[in-house]
Amino acid sequence: MTQTIIQTGDPVLRELARPVDKVEILSAPMQCLIQAMKETMWAAPGVGLAAPQIGESLQIIVIEDKKEYHQGATQEQLQARERFPVPLHVIINPVLTIESAEYVQFYEGCLSVKDFVGMVPRARNVKVEGLNEKGEPITIRAYGWYARILQHEFDHLQGMLYVDRMDTRTFSTMENYFMNCP
Numbered sequence: 252m253t254q255t256i257i258q259t260g261d262p263v264l265r266e267l268a269r270p271v272d273k274v275e276i277l278s279a280p281m282q283c284l285i286q287a288m289k290e291t292m293w294a295a296p297g298v299g300l301a302a303p304q305i306g307e308s309l310q311i312i313v314i315e316d317k318k319e320y321h322q323g324a325t326q327e328q329l330q331a332r333e334r335f336p337v338p339l340h341v342i343i344n345p346v347l348t349i350e351s352a353e354y355v356q357f358y359e360g361c362l363s364v365k366d367f368v369g370m371v372p373r374a375r376n377v378k379v380e381g382l383n384e385k386g387e388p389i390t391i392r393a394y395g396w397y398a399r400i401l402q403h404e405f406d407h408l409q410g411m412l413y414v415d416r417m418d419t420r421t422f423s424t425m426e427n428y429f430m431n432c433p
């Protein structure tokens with residue numbers, strides 16, 4: 252079932268989320284929560300969602316970057332962002348490691364800071380280790396936009412939002428962003 256997405260200012264978005272062990276992951280309420288997170292992400296729509304965004308302070312994220320979301324962008328924009336479709340997956344208790352000294356700057360937004368964007372530097376390459384929705388260990392190596400999504404969602408579990416990392420002078424409404432940055 253689709254959940255309301257919590258907006259910035261709610262303390263749950265500033266908490267350190269707690270890890271979830273394998274037994275709890277496999278429990279019916281947790282599987283229901285994961286399903287609700289997927290449905291909420293699809294409905295928004297967004298390319299990722301962290302459990303605190305629906306009011307649950309747990310270390311769970313869901314990610315899916317569908318090809319259809321790329322239709323509004325040009326090939327040049329997609330290439331510059333190194334953005335490719337990413338299939339649906341769940342990451343629990345992620346540990347994120349920055350794997351290159353190279354940082355790239357692009358505008359990003361957040362479903363919990365609705366209708367705004369800002370320019371955020373993110374590492375180009377990251378490694379994420381954690382568990383999937385079956386409680387099995389997974390390791391992800393990502394670059395480009397996928398690496399950005401992973402860093403953004405990981406931050407949510409630490410109580411951080413992109414506005415903490417952005418160049419504050421670039422903070423913009425979505426409307427102005429689309430007017431000024433074709």
Ligand code: ZN
Nearest residue numbers: 360361362363
């Ligand atoms: Zn977000």
